[in-house]
Amino acid sequence: MLVAAVKEVMLRWVLFALFFGVCASAGEQEKSLSRGWGDSISWVQSYEEGLSKMVKSQKPLMVIHHQIDCPFSQELKKAFVAAKSIQKMAKEDFIMLNLVEETADKNLAPDGYYVPRILFVDPSLAVRADIAGKYDNRHYVYEPSDMALLAKNMKKAKVLLHSEL
Numbered sequence: 822m823l824v825a826a827v828k829e830v831m832l833r834w835v836l837f838a839l840f841f842g843v844c845a846s847a848g849e850q851e852k853s854l855s856r857g858w859g860d861s862i863s864w865v866q867s868y869e870e871g872l873s874k875m876v877k878s879q880k881p882l883m884v885i886h887h888q889i890d891c892p893f894s895q896e897l898k899k900a901f902v903a904a905k906s907i908q909k910m911a912k913e914d915f916i917m918l919n920l921v922e923e924t925a926d927k928n929l930a931p932d933g934y935y936v937p938r939i940l941f942v943d944p945s946l947a948v949r950a951d952i953a954g955k956y957d958n959r960h961y962v963y964e965p966s967d968m969a970l971l972a973k974n975m976k977k978a979k980v981l982l983h984s985e986l
Contacts (some may be wrong), residue, residue: 834897857898858885862912866877868926871918877946878916881978882942884929885919889924894937900965907968910975932960939971941978952977 854864865871868884875882885901887894901907911917923930928948929940938961941949952974953960954967963971 822888838922840843843844854919855890855903855948856887856919856921858917859902859911862908862917865916865918868918868920868929870926872942872946875916875942876946880914880916881944881946881949883911883915883975883978884940884942885917885937886923886929886939887919887921887937889921891936895962896965897937901971904968907972907975910972910979914979915975932958935959935962937962941974944980949978 854866855862858864865874871882871884874880887898913961923934931939931940931948931950938959939954941952943949950960954962954974955970956962
């Protein structure tokens with residue numbers, strides 16, 4: 822009987838430890854979804870999840886395409902994180918997704934598959950091709966020095982959204 826009681830206590834501790842581990846890893850997964858782009862921002866895991874949350878929340882989706890080993894992506898990430906106004910808008914006003922893999926949706930590459938690039942999608946599921954960076958050959962590129970333009974475009978995505986819907 823003593824052996825059975827010890828086994829039951831051990832089983833409870835194992836289940837508790839397992840439960841605690843699952844809860845802790847859920848928090849780590851959300852942090853890992855940031856990939857360094859802002860740990861205080863709630864990031865979605867996939868384009869499909871982003872579209873779903875966008876439609877429910879009526880907030881625009883901001884999609885950041887980047888590569889872990891790309892020096893241009895790394896520099897843009899540093900500038901993005903350092904820009905407090907951009908971090909605030911990303912956290913409060915957008916559904917956020919950063920992708921290191923391309924999606925099957927060709928609309929997210931209107932002028933080619935390059936990184937880094939940032940696009941906006943509104944809750945009507947339209948990719949906002951009219952909200953672009955400053956370059957003619959790569960419309961959705963932003964450089965570290967372009968954070969003021971990115972902030973302006975984020976505001977434009979919000980304003981157009983509210984005036985068009």
